[in-house]
Every structure is written in C-alpha cells, then in structure tokens.
Amino acid sequence: MSEQFTRRDLLHQAARGTVLATMGGGAGFLVRKAHGQVVWQVDAARCLNSRLGEVGVEACNLCTTKCVVALSAVRAVNEHSRCGRCNICPAYFNITSAVDARGLPSEKLCPRDAITRKPIGKADPEDPANNFYEYLIDEEKCDGCGKCVMQCKEPLGLGSIILRIRYNRCVDCNRCAISTACPKDALIQVPVEKALT
Amino acid sequence: MQYRQVAVIGGKGAGPGQFGASLRAIAVDARGNIYAANDSQITVFDAAGRLRRRWSTSQPVHSVAVAGDGAVYTGQIRQIEIFDGAGKLVHTWRDDALLGRVTAIGFVDGDVLAGDATGRAIRRFDAGGRFRNNIGRDNPLNGLLIPNGVVDFGVDAHGIVHAANPGKHRVERYTPAGELLGHIGHFHGTDPAGFGGCCNPTNVAVRDRIYVTEKAGPRAKVYSFSGELEAVIAADVFDANCKNMSIAVDRRGRVYIGDTVKLTIFVFEPVAI
Amino acid sequence: MSGADLQVCAGRPGGPPRAGCLPHMAGWATRLAILVMVAWGTMPAQSIPYQRPVDEAPQEKSIGGGYKTPVVQKPLPRNSWLQVLDVAVLAAAMAISSWLVLKRRNRKSVVALAIGSLAYFGFYREGCVCPIGSIQNVAVAMTDPRYSIPMVVTATFFLPLVMAVFFGRAFCGGVCALGAIQELVLLKPVQVPRRLDLALGLLKYVYLGLALFFALKPAAARDFVICRFDPFVGFFRRTGAPHMLLIGGAFLLVGMFVGRPYCRYLCPYGGLLAWCTRLARRGVTITPDKELDCGLCIEACPYGAIEKMRAVRRNCLYCARCYAACPRDGELARAKAQLVKLS
Secondary structure, eight states, rough: OOOOOHHHHHHHHHHHHHHHHHHHHHHHHHHHHOOOOOOEEEOOOTTTTTTTOOOOOOOOOHHHHOSSSSSSEEEEEGGGGOOOSSSSTTTTTTTTTBBOTTTSSSSSSSSSSSSSEESSSSOOOGGGGGOOEEEEEOOTTTTOOOOHHHHSTTTTTTOOEEEEEEEEOOOOOOOOOHHOOHHHHHHHHEEHHHTTO | EEEEEEEEEEOOOOTTTTBBBBOEEEEEEETTEEEEETTTEEEETTTSOOOEEEESSSSSSEEEEHHHHHHTEEEESSEEEEEEEEOOEEEEEEEEOOSEEEEEEEEEEEEEEHHHHHHHHEEEEEESSOOOEESSSSSSSSOOOOSOOOOEEOOOOOOOOOEEEEEGTTTEEETTOOEEEEEEEBBOSTTTBOOOSSSSOOEEESSSSSEEEETTTTEEEETTTTEEEEEEETTTTTTTTTTTTTTEEEOOOEEEEEEEEEEEEEEHHHHHH | OOOOHHHHHHHTTSSSOOTTHHHHHHHHHHHHHHHHOOOOOOOOOOOOOOOOOOGGGGOOHHHHHHHOOOOOOOOOOOOOHHHHHHHHHHHHHHHHIIIIIIIIEEEEEEHHHHHHIIIIIIIIITTTOOHHHHHHHHHHHHHHOOOOOOHHHHHHHHHHHHHHHSSOOOTTTTSSSSHHHHHHHOOOOOOHHHHHHHHHHHHHHHHHHHHHHHHHHHHEEEEOOHHHTTTTTHHHHOOOHHHHHHHHHHHHHHHSSSSOOOHTTTOHHHHHHHHHHOOOSSSOOTTTTTSSSSOOOHHOOOTOEETTTTEHHHGGGOOOHHHHHOOSSSHHHHHHHHHHHOO
C-alpha cells in the first residue's frame, strides 16, 4: 500500500537519522577509548592479607565469601621463585601449636588441607630441619580464605603466597562482588595481557 | 636476669644523629663508641649517645665492624670498604664471587670474617684480603639456611664463630676453619626459650653470652653458651614489622639493638635483681 | 479503564504520544539527568610499596640437587574471540527473531528461539555480557576518563538499540535470556489494567535513574545494581545468595500469570528500547482494512501491546501470540485455509 510522504514521516526520518548518528558518535567515542579485554585481579600491595604493616590482624576471607562462583574464583598461589622453602613454614604449619618429637608443629594451618610439601634439592631423610621444601597449594581444595597468605606475609614469611583470581574459574563480572566488599579496594581491573605476565 | 632500657639513639629523619631511610647494622668498639650503618653512611656516637662523626660510603652499607686497631670495616654489595677511625678510606676489597651482600663482619686471630648473604656463607679472609676458607657452607648438608636475607655471626673470646642459622632455628658454633662444633636453640611456637616463626634468630652477638634478636614477634634474648635462656631483653619496644635487627654488646654488658623500622638504636643495661 | 485515559498519552493510533504525557516526560527527564550527571575522580587507596627482593629467597643453585623452580600456573581467561562470537550470535538471533515474527509470524519457532537463547545466553554464558547491564558500563565509560569499555560490550549495548530503531524490540522477543525465561513460564496470561500497567511502567525509568546514579559514582563506591539485583542470574549460574534466588523464584511465579513482569516494569534497557521503537518503521502491524475487529489479538497479547485494534509497538515484546490468535493472519489462517475453500 502506498503512503503519502507526510511531514510526520519526514520528522520520523530525521529523528531516526539523528538517533542513529548520536549512537554512532557514542559508539565511535567508546571504541576509540577501548583497550580490549580487562579482567579482575587482586592487588597484593593493597590486599589486607598480603600488604605490609598490618600485624596481628585476622586473615580476611571476603574473597571466599563474596565471590559469586560456588567455590570462590580466588586462590592462594605460591610464587615458588620467591618462596623461602623453610622447614617450619608458618603458612603450612600452625606455628603456635604444640611441637612434636621431630621438632615440627603438630597442626597444619590450612583448614582445607590444601598445602602439601616435599623436600627438594639435597635432602636429608633423617632431619627435616636440614632440608629445603617446596610448598604446593592444591587449587582444587583452596578456597582463598587467606590464612596462609597472612602468615606468609613479611616480616613473618617472605610474602611468596598471595591471593590471585584464577581466570579459568572467574566469570568476569561487570562489578566484581568482592571488589564492592573489599575494605582496602584491592580488586582492580587490568588488561588481560598485564594480568598474565 | 633483667634488662632495662637506658637510652634511645637516632630516629627516622634527616636531622643530625638521625638515620634517614634505613638502619642496617650497628657495632661497638672497645671504648664504647657506637657505629651505625645507615643508608650509605657510617654514623658514630660516643658512649653517651652524642653524635661524634659521620661519613659516607660509596655504596649502601649493610654491615659495620671495628677491628682491634680502630679500623672500621664496612660491608657493602660485592665489596668491603675499610676506613680509619677518622673516616678516611684506606682499603677496598672487591670480590664479585665471594662477596655478595656483606651483612656481617667479624675478626678472629687477625683474620677478617665476612658474612655473605647472597652465597649464604661466612667467608674468612686474612688481614690482606686473601680468601682462606668458608664457614657454614654445606655443613652438614645445606649449610646456613637463610630465607631472611641476612647472615649474622659473632666471635667469642676463644675464637669460636657463633653463626645464626635462622632456617634451622639455631645458633651454630664453628671453628674458624669451618668445622661445625655444635649448636644451641630449637624451634618452638610459644615457649620463649625457643625460636618461633619461620626463620629466627636473625642476628647474633657474642661476648660473655650469646645475644640474639628475632623477628615477627620481635624480641631480643640472651642465652648462656650451653643454650639456656637467661633473659628476654626486650620485646614490646620494637616495631612489630621490623626484621633483621642488628645487635651489639659492649664490655660492660650493655646491649645495643637497631630497630630497622623505627630507625632507632635502643640501649639496654642488665640490672641486678 | 476508560477511553478518556487512553487519550492522554496516545496522539493517533499507532503514532507517537502527545508531548505532556507522563511516561514521555519521565523518559526525557532521565535523558537529561544522564547528561547532567558528571563522575568525579577519586584518589585510589594508598598502597605500601611491596618490595620483595628475589635474591633473598634461596635460588636453584643454593638448593642444589638439580632442582628446577616450577613455573607458577597462569590459567587463561575465555578467549576474546569467543566474546566476538557472542556479539555475532546476538546479532544473528535478533535478525532471526524479527524475521520469525514479522515475516514467518510463527509462534512455535519464536518459542524455539527463546529456548535456544535461554540455553546460550542464559545457561552457557551465565547471563553475561548482557545489554541491560551494559548501560552501566557505557555510562561510566562516557563520563570517567580512566574507564574504558571493551568493544564487544559497546557492540552489545548498541546493537539491540539500532535494531529497535528499525524493527522495534526484536531483542526482547526470544533473544534476551531474562525475557526468554519469563516468556517460557507464562502459562495463563492475565491482562493487567491499563492504568496500573502505565504506572508500573514508570518504575523502569526510576530503576534506570538509580542504576545510573550508582554506576556513575567514583570508582571505589561504584555499584552496578542492575547486575547485583538481576533476579535470574542465580538460576543461570546455578548458585547464588538465597534471597536473590527467592526473588528470582518469585518473579517466575508471578510471571506465570502476569506476562514478563521484569521486562515490562523493571528493565531499564526496555525503557531505552521503547524509546527507539517509536522511530521504527517496521514492526507488528494490525492492518486497518484487513482486520476483522474480532479482538482476539488483544486478548492474546499479554503485554498490552495492542490498544484499540492497533499495535503499540513500544510495548510489543515480539512474542507472536497475536499472530497465533489471529484468524486471518498467521498459522490459524494458514491452517484454516487448507480446510476451507472459498467458493
């Protein structure tokens, strides 16, 4: 059916054109600023569990409780090249527990038993005090509660264990629920290339 | 035995007698003068705590010790600079392989001992700077376990080297030739007689007893040579975040401890109970 | 609901409303508010320098025994090309939606598309990235110089709007996962009284204003409320806070009788789409000289998109129920045509 091209149609066309132009302009502006994929990451310098200076504070487990993923997307990660490989590791053992016959603390710290250790290098099977140990955190068991991170922190430890968001688990929320709750604003968005270096 | 604090020397800042940004080591000479290694300077105080002299070193300085003849040995990175009592540079010993970060210097029978934190060993040099032997390496197995970055030791009147082995929670005794004689100390998380945390004690000084400092629950303690805890010198006065506090003891038994965060030297004196 | 009430908003049947109409002004007020709101920067939390000299830790030669330091795993996020694929699927789904509704006029295939979208955008992608939430990102990116938005999110925001400018709310019909889940639970549609429908419809703009208010706060205080209070994301992720799952369940329960309550009364993006639809040339049309005046389509439409025998395109959620009910158009007509031959 043919329609007369009325003034209303002209206004409509004009309005459509204006709206599309505005949208195009807006999109162009945003695209020019775009820098690709961003992901959330925990800033170790701000995170309560790993930042220097806080002593005698309870480990913060907001990363575990606030994350929308079932068993949080945050894990404690041991950066091996920075680890002291100590025999009495305050993140592995609960160093205030009773000392057993071998001179080691009797209890382990991790509530989910996620940290394992094995002697490395030239190892003495008789005396654990003589050895270096490699500490490995099992990511399937860890839930990011932060207890080991708080114990590993300087000056007690060397700070090799920090909380890290694992990208195979993180759903990359628009506004990370942990970031809203974090008391130190430690959750930051970084370009994905930077997060993986 | 108990100790009481008698003086506080230095502080953080740029004023005279203050330590700028770091306080890494202290030493005491036979007359009771206190030498502090801070930033790239050596600062000298007299026994009453007044600033006497200050001079610069060419690199950031990590340790200081005063020889019997008054020469001041300063440990830096890959070198040891030797100054006379007035602060004039007399010798420089350089060794890229054997001297990493020199965190302690001591003297035994005319030889100079340098604690190399990078190589985790104590190097023995003769008076002319020629290397003689290592102490604490591969003995018994992995030698000195040093996760905290500082090798420290003291030499007693008999020439026995008492080296802190923080990874094993003990202070080990060596002959100057490097033979391990024994050790004192054990790990314990709660008992003050033991060493807590992951690596303690961090620093040690020896005169008539063994004086040690610890971190993470900072405190200074004194043990007899047989390993009994004689006193906890101080604990709460130090900053909770300090690490690797240097310790020195003078002839009168006064203990000098350098807090690495407050950048202050605390002086303690034994009191008869 | 008297005819007089209808006169307040509608200019001519099917045409744009008269200026002065309340939803009209609310929409413009919100637009103005967007322009006026300016995000101010904030100082980031001061951090203590985090120096960890690596040579303090024992290195391989100190450990000896041929030990090699293991490399710390760095699991990769989802490939960015898959996000581009999501945008492509979005565009394709909207194209299919408008074709199915406007050309094929087939309700069954619209339901199939809704199921497919629910599976892909809902349960596979877990509801992210969605155009509704992208309003917040776009608003922040426009105002905060330090915030930049990935291109796929810009595309996700603008594509359904561009589609709406030409074809109307094709996004709402069978593409939006939140719409699809509500569409599929609608069992016994109840017509909402017109005045109530209009009043509740204003909530969309209130929500839009609130969402922008919280999104445009400084970075530390920024809160994306659309994401946080998404009632259905708990189902998509198969996990969530108990209160949010209950609210989602309540929406679905209500949605069994009241057609798509979130879409019509709360969706902020729906508000934007409704505005773009006013400019659309194509959309569901009830042709004046072909229609029978039977009113079956009005009864069939659960969304109040047909008034006085004319389609109100801005409310049309592309469900194709009207076509299914129409005796002259759609399947009914084609089915009858096979049986009856006009002599």
